[in-house]
Amino acid sequence: MNTPFTEKERRDLLDAYFRDQERSEELDYEIAVTGGGAAETVVQELEKLRGSLSDARDQYRLNVPVLPLSRCPITRQVAYHSIDVYGLDGPWWDNQVPIRPVEVLPSTFIMVLGALKLGPSIEKAPFPVRPGPEAPYVVPEVLSHPEVKAVVSMVKVGAHTAYPVFYYGLDWEKDIEPMNNWGANHWSYLDRDGNLRYNEYGVIPISDDSYLEDLEGDGDEDEDEGYTVDFDLRRWVEEGKLLWIAPGDQTFTLREGASGCPYLDLPGSRVFSLIVDGERLDDVDEDD
Amino acid sequence: MAKKNIDDQELEMREYHVPRAAVQPLLTSFSMVRNRLGEVFDLPQGDAGQATRWWQSQKPDDQIVLRQALTALASPVIMSDIAIMRGDQGLVQTTLTKESLRADDPAFLVGTDEGGENLRLRRLQSPEVMAGTILMYLEAGVEPGLADFKFEVNLNEFLVLLATLDLHRRSHMISLLEHEEAKPSLKLEDVQKSVNDGLQYPDPRWLVPFVVPILPEKPQLDWDAIWQAVYSLGQRGIVKLSGDNTELALTEAGDLLATEMLRKMTQVRIASLGYTEDGKQGSQTSFFIRGESLIWYMDVGAESVVVAAVDLDKAGELLAELFKPVGAPPVAQPVKAAPKAAAPAAALKPAAPAPKVRYCPDCGKPATWIEQYQRWYCYGCQKYLEP
Numbered sequence: 001m002n003t004p005f006t007e008k009e010r011r012d013l014l015d016a017y018f019r020d021q022e023r024s025e026e027l028d029y030e031i032a033v034t035g036g037g038a039a040e041t042v043v044q045e046l047e048k049l050r051g052s053l054s055d056a057r058d059q060y061r062l063n064v065p066v067l068p069l070s071r072c073p074i075t076r077q078v079a080y081h082s083i084d085v086y087g088l089d090g091p092w093w094d095n096q097v098p099i100r101p102v103e104v105l106p107s108t109f110i111m112v113l114g115a116l117k118l119g120p121s122i123e124k125a126p127f128p129v130r131p132g133p134e135a136p137y138v139v140p141e142v143l144s145h146p147e148v149k150a151v152v153s154m155v156k157v158g159a160h161t162a163y164p165v166f167y168y169g170l171d172w173e174k175d176i177e178p179m180n181n182w183g184a185n186h187w188s189y190l191d192r193d194g195n196l197r198y199n200e201y202g203v204i205p206i207s208d209d210s211y212l213e214d215l216e217g218d219g220d221e222d223e224d225e226g227y228t229v230d231f232d233l234r235r236w237v238e239e240g241k242l243l244w245i246a247p248g249d250q251t252f253t254l255r256e257g258a259s260g261c262p263y264l265d266l267p268g269s270r271v272f273s274l275i276v277d278g279e280r281l282d283d284v285d286e287d288d
Numbered sequence: 289m290a291k292k293n294i295d296d297q298e299l300e301m302r303e304y305h306v307p308r309a310a311v312q313p314l315l316t317s318f319s320m321v322r323n324r325l326g327e328v329f330d331l332p333q334g335d336a337g338q339a340t341r342w343w344q345s346q347k348p349d350d351q352i353v354l355r356q357a358l359t360a361l362a363s364p365v366i367m368s369d370i371a372i373m374r375g376d377q378g379l380v381q382t383t384l385t386k387e388s389l390r391a392d393d394p395a396f397l398v399g400t401d402e403g404g405e406n407l408r409l410r411r412l413q414s415p416e417v418m419a420g421t422i423l424m425y426l427e428a429g430v431e432p433g434l435a436d437f438k439f440e441v442n443l444n445e446f447l448v449l450l451a452t453l454d455l456h457r458r459s460h461m462i463s464l465l466e467h468e469e470a471k472p473s474l475k476l477e478d479v480q481k482s483v484n485d486g487l488q489y490p491d492p493r494w495l496v497p498f499v500v501p502i503l504p505e506k507p508q509l510d511w512d513a514i515w516q517a518v519y520s521l522g523q524r525g526i527v528k529l530s531g532d533n534t535e536l537a538l539t540e541a542g543d544l545l546a547t548e549m550l551r552k553m554t555q556v557r558i559a560s561l562g563y564t565e566d567g568k569q570g571s572q573t574s575f576f577i578r579g580e581s582l583i584w585y586m587d588v589g590a591e592s593v594v595v596a597a598v599d600l601d602k603a604g605e606l607l608a609e610l611f612k613p614v615g616a617p618p619v620a621q622p623v624k625a626a627p628k629a630a631a632p633a634a635a636l637k638p639a640a641p642a643p644k645v646r647y648c649p650d651c652g653k654p655a656t657w658i659e660q661y662q663r664w665y666c667y668g669c670q671k672y673l674e675p
Contacts, residue, residue, distance in 0.1 A: 076389050190352065
């Protein structure tokens, strides 16, 4: 297998992976319903499959493309980030258990969010995919920070068009909680000291029981100060807070200003997508 | 600047060996963006299959660091060629390179193994680690003294001064061997021979050969030029000519310098190449010499050299400045249409000849155009090409 894998190598890998995964789920079920009385051959087959699945995940993680996607306006470094550009059916896009390599990014990296304009057909995958809305957006609460800038770019993902938006900054950590990285259920990357940073946005730490006070309160407390989204990029581009890279620009030259910016007023749904079994749904919280 | 502890674990950092032939194919297969400065690394176009097999044989943890190294090789914002000579021991040469404009971001030291087949790479937490190491060598276990000593000379005078200091050191050694008193004066014809020897024999234990490789001009010193330089050094109060103009003696200032060089402990040569904020190529060449009790700093400009005694803190500041990138080089991707802004920018400098590709006549590798000196420089041989 090549590094990064070719489209065919990826297809073969995923076909075998999904087939083994399906079979292992069948065997798991069989063992469960027999109450531990399953045949020894079944147990052995399951163990073998688990080994194969683990190997396949390693192969996928090691060979998924790590591509230039952005450039930091502060350090001027090109930001290389993993992404499965062959389609949404790769486990990189698995929102619950994304398979991604350790990301090595500029020291100024805060987070990467994104949008994805769906193409004519959507891949079927045995996991939920959350690629964002169809048009790029920014998070005002993060981008308003005086030391933060963002960069929007474009990359093709199979038949779809994706818009990663990287946030970079200095001295931001005490003010900003990074959101989960694009398509994933967590945020992580390797910082310049070699430490793996990890966060799950929106998760209440076990040690934090302050939410109990809200439950016990009389309802007069302020609303939760969560992040919002803004699809009107013009303002941010004109303010110099949002920079952009022209689609297809292999030099990843940073550009400023609204003139010629192809990311303004793009068509597409402003509602975040949830893709299940090849079908797009509006990803809305039913409690809302 | 705070000094780094020699025992810092950074000095025992892991060295990665990367086949030189694997680098270009890996940069291509990883779609890495290359800039103009990255072209200075002369890397052969190796076999892609072999490169991939080599890459896949590396441990995943190592691949993380190696990816960082590859991006630094592809798109450096600064490259500093560093040569360190401790006492009269072997010369250590390396290149510090980093891809981030943030001063305290990690950097890599790049060297080659003896056979030239592999790059030897070390990741530094920041360039300050390298500066700290050099400072430690300059401190040499004994806190240097202070002296108010500074003068500026042109390049010819600088070279003749170094040749005089080399000659003085040789005379001193000979006098020790011969059980004779050191001669108080030096013959001008011996100074000329010292210049010529220094230019001919690349023995970095002596000052002239140590300095010459990164001087902006290949010295062309005939007898008249040497005489003129000695005369100027006399005017500056560093040497004193005899009445018949055939010998020179060192003044008190010159003698301080010469005495310091007799027992020099460390000499460091740094040539940094980078870009200015407005995207123009720039370079800075400096030498540090730890004498018996002082640290000497020599800053080589296009026309002149400033020689000064500096303390350890000042040396630290100067080193930090040498390793600090200022601007980002242009990206080296094929450009189909030249940017419109390029034409008026070129028109502003009609005197500057448009650089063409040149190759080093000695090693055959592509040379780098140094805008500041308007000269071609070979990083492989660490010397300027003939105009």
